[in-house]
Amino acid sequence: MGERRGRRTFALKESMALSLSPYGCRSDEEEDMAVFESTAAEHGGMARPRLPEISVISPGLEARPTFLQPKVAVKPGGGEPGGASERVKVFLRIRPLTDSERVNEQGCVAIQDEETLLLKAPNESQNMRTAERGITQSIHKFSFSKIFGPETTQQQFYEGTMKKMVTDVLKGENRLLYTYGVTNSGKTYTIQGSGRETGLLPRALVSLFRKVQGRLYGAMDLKPVMSQDVRQLDTGEIEAEEIRRNSLLKEDENQTSGRAGTTTVWDSGIGGLSSTTHTATQLEDTNSVCLDPDSLSLSGGSDLEEGVQFSIWVSFYEIYNEFLYDLLDASPSQQPRKRVTLRLSDDKQGNPYVKDLTWIQIRSAEEAWRILKAGHRNQSFASTHLNQNSSRSHSIFSIRVLHVHPEATSGQAMHISELTVCDLAGSERCKEQRNGERMKEANNINTSLLTLGRCIAALRHNQNNKSRPPQVVPFRDSKLTRVLQGFFCGRGTSCMVVNINPCTSIYDETLQALKFSAIATQLVHGPSTKTRVAYILSLLREPAANNAEGSLIEEEEDESDVEDGDITLLNTESLLQAIDVLKREVWRQREEKEVLEANVREQVVSEMMEVIKGMQEGFTETLEAERALIEERYEDKISNLQKHLKKFYNQELKERDQEIEALAAALEEKRKEDGQPTTAPLVESEGPRRSHRISSQTELNRLRAELDQSRAELLTKTQELVNLRMKLEVPGSAGALTTAADRKLQEGQRNLRQLRLDLQKLGVDLQSGERACCRNTGGNKLRHTLTAADETLAKQSQILLELQNDLTLVKADLRRKAETLAGRAQLPTTFATPTTPGSCTKRGCVGTTATNSENRPPQKRPFFQSLFPTRTPSSKYNRRAAEETSLTPYSRILRSRQPSPPPSPIPTPRSIRGKY
């Protein structure tokens, strides 16, 4: 699953990478390569697909299964001598390295055999970088019709490539030869030559004239027009043609005689004067076509049709920045002058041609040579960073041969054949052009070359996929492809010369050029697509055949019949019928395209879904792994934190215990000083936390017990007091006193209740603190709990103090009351009336009470004694003892808890007495 996913992802990546190919569309061998490369992962079983070490860019048609072989219609009567199914010839020429280029040479180009070239990426190339990332290969293998090495001479190259084409043209065929390659790779050198090393074109011209020697049609009354037509010229036109020809030849003579570095500047017509300069070109080096005596054989002339004469016309134009300029429409007397741009038109058959293009009849190779030179002077060259004399335009030199039958009647169709030689401008990196004009030129050059590549790829696709709907071949997207369209659509054959410079520094560009040519090697000659008119006619003749399955062969056979048809011959009814048929065809094609689009979308969506699913799974796995890792890491962190917190709080507790111990010791010492009994130490010898808990618990229990005891005691006392009050029924101030005492007692009870509540709360807090300690919860919480507990303890201590004060006050009140009673009891007996208890007056009652104090119930005395200690003992010891006796258990607790004796709010009996 993972492998499959990886493979698909890689295929997608590969397809994305390939979609950026300079050819604009993805070729089949790229598809093959992508599939091939992507399947490598399946066998390798690796996460990343392992690429084959060598990419075979040009697998060739032979290796394809028979069902993929293109079906090509063969013209009835064998119109194509070489066989229409013959593959397009692609020749490779490698130019020798210059001395400066040899310095950093890494031997990246190697000829394996006559047809196979090996390319090995140099270290610093882009290709090597991508190869290192595993996206592509670093070694590439290309197949060609024939490879010509650096040592190949011009003659050898001519013989191996163009020689046969010349013969074919004289036999009535149309031929195109075009050079393709990176700038400075030797294209112009190949076409035109240099010095005595003349190129293909001069050789072809010489060869042509040698072949037609003695059969040249010298009259100028027949002139080629449009794409494939001939026009009979009248006398005036003939004269005009003569003048034009002679002026051009004269111009060449003048230029040659006064050459010596003259420079012609032409207005490009696009934005002021062109920056194009003319240096002494390679052609200027020679005054005539210089060929070795044995370089051209005279053989072939016997193959020519009997009784036919040949009229040879030439044209020369260039495509510069997507504008067409006639290179033979020049007049040296008017310089600089604005160049006239030419227009492209279609003839009746829909074949494009250059309107108003100058055609010059030539009668010898020498004349052709001079015309070529004259035109070459008008061509756009400039110095670039790679080439001192770089062609900045695509130049197209055409030779039209009129096959004239002198005895033929005027109505007899004349045959025309054509040889076109196209020197394409070199592809180059725009970013390397620093000059704005050069940049613009490079852009236009690259755009037209890109379109040419797209056309070739579409043609090849249509040839190889007959069963599928044909792709639109984008001939109309550039001027170059439009003018060359006929040669790719069955009106002739083309041949490509790929020039490369084996220099390491331009390896990547060279690789791209070779990839481009690899597509062309898979093209076959023949009418793979129909011109628009022929297509319409075919639809009219066989409307049903287009929809019927299995009608492919018949349809193809019919192509030859309809190809030469003329739509203007149809009447209105037929034209209306044609419109209907075309409408249906449009709908049919639209439906087809929609289905195709839907299929493509579906495939893309399913691929994407699979990729997304794979990514999702991958992410989920990663997420799980990450989560586990993070959990583990945080568990470690938490345990570390717990350990440290434990340590910290142990330390804290220890310190607190020490503090408590110190306080307890101080308290004990104080008690000892005060002569009070010592209490048990608060801190146990157990661990700090435990000791603290135990001491808190013990303290709590003890406090609770004492509280209960105090409450019980208070209740008893209150009860006794109430009873006493009832018995005494003291009026006036005594009543106020008891009321005050009652109020104090009630307050005391309230305080005690509050104290109990606080103690309960303290117990809860202590327990929660203990739990917090046990659970090792956050240190802050524990600290807060402890602080709260401390605060509660302090508050309770305060409450107890207040309570103690209240009690003291109550005692004082009672004491005062007792004193009042005692005072009354000491009144003279004369005032005392012996009365029965309960019926005496206030004074008498008091006296009776005092007198009968011995008769009081025995249980009341201790209370009074405790409340009102005898004031007679005046010594310190006795007073202290009396205080000790007067202390309630609760006040004793308070005292035991106070580190230092609190400032006694208890007024001395003297002061109380003084006050009252």
Ligand SMILES: Nc1ncnc2c1ncn2[C@@H]1O[C@H](COP(=O)(O)OP(=O)(O)OP(=O)(O)O)[C@@H](O)[C@H]1O
């Ligand atoms: N086969 C060869 N033998 C010797 N010299 C060559 C060969 N091919 C090219 N050269 C030299 O290389 C240089 C560049 O060649 P040329 O101008 O033909 O390149 P180009 O591809 O036409 O460049 P551009 O596309 O920029 O016009 C010239 O100086 C030419 O003489």
